[in-house]
Amino acid sequence: MEVRVLGPVEVLIRGTPVHLAKRQHRLILGILGIEVNRTVPSEQLIELLWPGRPPARPRAVLHSRLSELRALLRAAGDGPVHQSVATGDDGYVLRIPTPAVDAHRFGELIVDARGSTSDLRARDVLRQALGLWRGPVLGGWSLAGPAGALVSSLEAARLTAIEDLYEVELRLGNHRLIADELAALSAAHPTRDRLTSAAMLALHQSGRSAEAVSVYHQRRVWLSTELGVDPAPALQQLHVAVLRHDPALEQVSRPDQLDRPA
Structure with missing residues (x-):
């Protein structure tokens, strides 16, 4: 079964x-x-x-x-x-x-991906794990108490896996393929720093620096309006680096960089 x-x-x-x-x-x-x-x-x-x-x-x-x-x-x-x-x-x-149970298979695959020393393999396993998702947990039922906490934990794990995947894709030099997806995800999940950072980096590396800056400003306005706080220091530093066209942001993976040391 x-x-x-x-x-x-x-x-x-x-x-x-x-x-x-x-x-x-x-x-x-x-x-x-x-x-x-x-x-x-x-x-x-x-x-x-x-x-x-x-x-x-x-x-x-x-x-x-x-x-x-x-x-x-x-x-x-x-x-x-x-x-x-x-x-x-x-x-x-x-x-x-x-x-x-697909939720537990998902967890096992995530552990496998994070233990991989190959970005290519990590990407494939992460995509396999995320491919198990067909929609919100339990079809989107709103639950309270311990069950609600379990559902929230699974949904958060999905977002973390998505962040892991796109960071691997960036290391593989696939910024042009994922830039639009990341921009949409960043807008949909404004509390997730890693998604915003990855979206900015993918857009900048794709020659779309103005859009990367726009993503940052949208995030800053949302944080100020909804939470009364500023973006995290790391995001602020990335924003400045994009404005300055810091050469360090242009680095992408080469074929001989695909396997990371254990």
Whole structure:
């Protein structure tokens, strides 16, 4: 069984999607997938399914929903697949291999990429990891409490992986290919210094220094208006370097620089 949570919740058995019509079934399976092989307390699931308005006898209703989910999984497979959703210590647990959940496979690939000594390989693995994402975690459901923190953590990890990828692309000299993508990402995520820095550098190296300066000014205005602060010192220094056409900013990777020392 494979569970996908990096986008709308999906479950596949032997590669075939299982139709989960009820939102509650998808939400339960998604949370159990994120917490794979760890017991999720019943109270947490109850709060997620019925925030602030639980039904009468909520544990009984929750048990009923889990029974329905197991029945759907049983009907989709001829083995003990449905037994993967098990009763734990005052809660429920999804017992499947960790890499069978896309969120955990994503994490493993990110670790692999960061341990690589080759920028070419790091780029390929990062793109593979980011390719697992089909949209917002759990399809964009807004969750509170511990589950909300888990979702936010995954979304933040995605942005960090995107930053890692584009910094690798810059080292490989692909600034012209990524400049527009980075400018759009920087505008969409104005709190991310690394995206703004990479966008400025890619634009400048592509002969679009005026646009690089514009990215900086947009960031400065947003920070001043929304947070009442100035850009980080590193961004300010990059801005000055772009204005001065500092030769150090023109350096790009050559083929003999693609493999970094361990």
